[in-house]
Structures are given as structure tokens and as C-alpha cells.
Amino acid sequence: MARIQVGRQDLPGDTKDEASYLPHTRLSKILGVRLPKRPAESLWDITIQDGKIAAVDHHDLTASEKVRHLPGILNGKGQLLAPSLCHVHVHLDKCFLLRDPQFADLEVVDGTFQEAMDVTAKAKARFDVSDLTRRGRSLIKESISYGVTAMRAFVEVDDVVHFNCLEAAVTLKREFANHCDIQICAFAQHALFSGPDRGERNRELMTEAASWNEVDVLGSTPYVEHDIKEMKLNVEWTVELSKAHMKHLDFHLDYHLDEAKEPLVWFVVETLRAKKWSNVHPKTCALGHCTRLTHFGQEDWKKLREAIDGMNVSFVGLPTSDLYMMRTKSKTRGTLAIPELIKNYSFEAAIGVNNVGNAFTPQGNCDPLSVACLGVGAYQAGTKEDTELLYECVSQRAKRVISYNPSGSHATFDLKPGEPADFVLFKEKNNAWKAYRSISHAVYEPSHARQAIKNGYLTSSHDE
Ligand SMILES: [Zn+2]
CATH class of the missing domain: 2.30.40.10 (Urease, subunit C, domain 1)
Known part of the structure; x- marks a missing residue:
């Protein structure tokens, strides 16, 4: 083409x-x-x-x-x-790729998760600071027009994009300071312990990114590692890095529906506990996607609730992406039932847009309220009480999850x-x-x- x-x-x-x-x-x-x-x-x-x-x-x-x-x-x-509304989780660097004429050759053909990873990797190889700033600016402007006043923006750091995404995010954070508070998450979408150099270069870059004042949050995707041993190393290393630099944590976790695989959430919680993360580190840890946990029964949820007791750990549902990517013949909805987590087990939780206009999530826009609207059907949550809860999930709860305004006033x-x-x-x-x-x-x-x-x-x- x-x-x-x-x-x-x-x-x-x-x-x-x-x-x-x-x-x-x-x-x-x-x-x-x-x-x-x-x-x-x-x-x-x-x-x-x-x-x-x-x-x-x-x-x-x-x-x-x-x-x-x-x-x-x-x-x-x-x-x-x-x-006002809040993006609890939005990818600033890979937005609008499907509509941008510069990436017009990268269409969705198969609609699979692997294709989304491959297509996005190809796009990333072409990112430059000016292109990233242009697309990111468009997302922020549109979000403000929807009533967003705060957001956690994910930008990738690795040996393909280096600090390009981060530099664009810092420019935009300053540019829009009067209109929207942008919390930057330096995010390792690539492996930190697998691959030809065992992730060494990516770890070096993430370590440097962690020292930037403008970076508020560190994130990673343990599921991209090749085996469980490396996934656990990814978790331990990222927790240590966040402790060393006093940053919030945000993992993309357990993003699959395979009941046979042990959920990594238990290891994350054990690691936070073992490293005394909450004692010395008054920061938050958000866990995004976690679609594997849709197989959890009541006892699992109660056990998890007890396991995180006393720690600022919260869950972020990303139903627009999950419902598209997590095809399932199982009985689960394929996305975390966030209202039930809040109502039945008193978890802190929110829902977010995640991606806008790319192969991971081709549908939808950057209006957080559209995700709340989707939630009415996805969670069968249409009563007055339910809709108020859904609104909170893209407003005051989202602000709490990202620890926006730590004095607690929203x-x-x-x-x-x-x-x-x-x-x-x-x-x-x-x-x-x-x-x-x-x-x-x-x-x-x-x-x-x-x-x-x-x-x-x-x-x-x-x-x-
Ligand atoms: Zn994400």
C-alpha cells in the first residue's frame, strides 16, 4: 500500500x-x-x-x-x-496510530494480540519527538474538552524509543499545566530480563528514567518476559527501582484468561510485603488489566483482600481494550468486574480508557465517561447506584488510584x-x-x- x-x-x-x-x-x-x-x-x-x-x-x-x-x-x-474526570490509565505515546496518515500502512488485519504487539512495534520504530508531541497534544486537548483535569499518562522507555516518548510527555506536561495535571509513568513495555541481552539495555534506560523529576510512576509488563522466572525478576526489580526513587508503581498484570496459569498477582503482593514497600514507601501500586483474575471465586477475592491489607494496592479495569483483546469461550466477561470488587470486597479500583486508536484498542475515543457508559453493559450495572459508582470510577476513584492530590482532597x-x-x-x-x-x-x-x-x-x- x-x-x-x-x-x-x-x-x-x-x-x-x-x-x-x-x-x-x-x-x-x-x-x-x-x-x-x-x-x-x-x-x-x-x-x-x-x-x-x-x-x-x-x-x-x-x-x-x-x-x-x-x-x-x-x-x-x-x-x-x-x-471533573480523570484518566487513571492512558497511553500517551501510541495514541491515534490508526488515524494518523504517517502510520496509514499499519492497519489491523488479523485483530490478534500478537498483531497488535507487532504493528505497534513497527510504529514505535518510526516515533520521533515531534510526532509524539503532536499526537499526545491531540489526546490531551481532546481529553480536556471532555472534562479531564488529571491523568496518568504512560510513555514507553526502551532500546527502540529511548527517551523520545518521555521527552514529548515532559513537554506536554509543562504545556498543559494550567489545564490538566499530567502524571508521567515511565513504562517498560519491553522485557527487562529476556531477549538477546537479557533486558540489560532496557533496565539501564528505565533506571535513568526513574531519576527524572518529571517521572511520577514506574511501570512494567511482566507478561512480556519469556518465562515465569523472568516475570518474577521483572516484578522484583521494578519494585526495588520504585523504592529507590520514591515513585508510584503501575503494573500491566495477568493479561490473559488462561486458568491453568498461576496468577502473578500473588507474587506481586508477596514481593511488596517482603520488601516492606508500604512501610518505607508511602506510594501506591496500581494493577492494570488482571483479566486472569476474572476466574477468581469469592474465596480468592477474600484472600487477596486480606493479602493487600494495609498497602495502597488498587485495581484498574480497562474494559474497552479487554473486551476487544480477550476473546473467550469461558464464562468470564474477559474484563475485571470492577463494581463488584468495590462493592463486595472493598477494593480501591477505577476504570480507564487505556489506548485510543491503535491496534490494541481500535474502537472508542479518549472520553473517560464513554468507558463508564460501556460499563453499564459490560458489568450489567445500570441502576442509579451503579451508574454513580461507574462515574466515580472515572472521576474521584480514578484520582485516588493515581494518588492525585495526595492530601486526599477531591x-x-x-x-x-x-x-x-x-x-x-x-x-x-x-x-x-x-x-x-x-x-x-x-x-x-x-x-x-x-x-x-x-x-x-x-x-x-x-x-x-
Ligand atoms: Zn495499558
Whole structure:
């Protein structure tokens, strides 16, 4: 197939510092909004001070008429205001490969996991900092337009891409600092102990990446190692590295459905315990995918809950990718039942977008709320209580899992004074009766017409 020749100036999102074109308007009041957990027919006025909620009062129509044209006042027009969204797990470096003309020859032909690994490896060999910055910028801008104010962005570090992905991520972290807090995860997608040099070069590069101040999290994929001995070495080495550099941990773990294989999760937990990881290291460990654990019964889950007791270990479901990649004839859904983990066993957990527009996950976009929407069907979770939980999984729970704002303060459904003014305002321009009146409505049918507010500043305004 002929490569399409595209001039770099024609590629979208290629403008330097696009964040400076996004709104960044300080707000002092948001008037006349509906709020979660309050009667759907009631309207409220929010006062904001120093990036936090200062007061929540019944909507005062007369007072509002007098001030709503003034700078810093946002007219909520009866729309739903909810806590802002968070990407708990998103790959910044390999997004939009299927739509990018530069990678047009790398199509999905077989739709297998191996093909996704191979196609992505080919794409990676062509990555450069400017291409990575362009695609990453597009993902971040789009995410902000969906109401995302914080994200954990995975970027790969290995002997193919070296620090290119990391450098692009650092540029974007600075560029969008006012609009979205980007936590960078330096991520070893390649083996750390297998292969021709037994992973030595990859370990050297990851060790150097761990020393970067801008790197908040270290991650690896033990399943890419050739045998179980090397997988365990991968886990031990990454735990040690995170301890040495005081970084969070994030493993892609047990990403298969083979019941005959012992789940590695037990070894991860044993290693954290043996290395006294939580005692000396007040950081978090997130475990992504874990599809093998869908075979777990009640006793296994209880045992795991006890095993992680006292440690900040959480689970991240990535259903968009899992449902596509984990083809199964078994009775499991092929993706972790995150709502059950939270409700039945009190695990900390969240759900995330994972990949956008590549061979691992060709379908979907970078709206975290679309994953919550998918969850209604994937987890059969459609009640009011379920949909609120799903929303939390892409908002306040996601923020907790990535340890965003370690002081523990996040905007919640209560939207109480003192909570950060990090919101998303759902807009409905054309049909007043279709305006969202509850969180359930936003989860059932996520529209793109939203405004994002971070730290008391309006950061995006998207009209559909
Ligand atoms: Zn991932």
C-alpha cells in the first residue's frame, strides 16, 4: 500500500503550545446548576475562592440577573455540574496510530494480540519527538474538552524509543499545566530480563528514567518476559527501582484468561510485603488489566483482600481494550468486574480508557465517561447506584488510584465547601427537557457538549 504523503504543516495538533489557545478564565461563581445527590428540580449557586468551593447556596434568581454578565461568572443554565474526570490509565505515546496518515500502512488485519504487539512495534520504530508531541497534544486537548483535569499518562522507555516518548510527555506536561495535571509513568513495555541481552539495555534506560523529576510512576509488563522466572525478576526489580526513587508503581498484570496459569498477582503482593514497600514507601501500586483474575471465586477475592491489607494496592479495569483483546469461550466477561470488587470486597479500583486508536484498542475515543457508559453493559450495572459508582470510577476513584492530590482532597458528589473546584458542566443547548438531571443520565448517554473547570478556572468549552 502506498504511503500517503502529508506535509508536516498539514498534520493536526502540530501547532506549538496549543494550550495557550485554550480558555483559562478565573471563575468566582457558577450560577443555577443542578448538582448530584440533590433533588433534580433544585438549582444551586457555587461560590469559588482560591481554587476551592467556598459556598453552595440555593439559586438566587434575582441576584443572578444582576451579576451574570460580569467577568468570572458562569451561567449554568440549569445544567448538571459534577466532579471533573480523570484518566487513571492512558497511553500517551501510541495514541491515534490508526488515524494518523504517517502510520496509514499499519492497519489491523488479523485483530490478534500478537498483531497488535507487532504493528505497534513497527510504529514505535518510526516515533520521533515531534510526532509524539503532536499526537499526545491531540489526546490531551481532546481529553480536556471532555472534562479531564488529571491523568496518568504512560510513555514507553526502551532500546527502540529511548527517551523520545518521555521527552514529548515532559513537554506536554509543562504545556498543559494550567489545564490538566499530567502524571508521567515511565513504562517498560519491553522485557527487562529476556531477549538477546537479557533486558540489560532496557533496565539501564528505565533506571535513568526513574531519576527524572518529571517521572511520577514506574511501570512494567511482566507478561512480556519469556518465562515465569523472568516475570518474577521483572516484578522484583521494578519494585526495588520504585523504592529507590520514591515513585508510584503501575503494573500491566495477568493479561490473559488462561486458568491453568498461576496468577502473578500473588507474587506481586508477596514481593511488596517482603520488601516492606508500604512501610518505607508511602506510594501506591496500581494493577492494570488482571483479566486472569476474572476466574477468581469469592474465596480468592477474600484472600487477596486480606493479602493487600494495609498497602495502597488498587485495581484498574480497562474494559474497552479487554473486551476487544480477550476473546473467550469461558464464562468470564474477559474484563475485571470492577463494581463488584468495590462493592463486595472493598477494593480501591477505577476504570480507564487505556489506548485510543491503535491496534490494541481500535474502537472508542479518549472520553473517560464513554468507558463508564460501556460499563453499564459490560458489568450489567445500570441502576442509579451503579451508574454513580461507574462515574466515580472515572472521576474521584480514578484520582485516588493515581494518588492525585495526595492530601486526599477531591471534588466529590457532595460538592462541599473546601473541596477543589474541579468540575465538568454538561451542556444541552437545544432540548431543555433533555438536560442531564442526574449522574445516571450523563453515564447512560455521554454527550460531548461540556465545559471543564480546573482549580476554579474555566479550561474548556466544547459545543457539539
Ligand atoms: Zn495499558
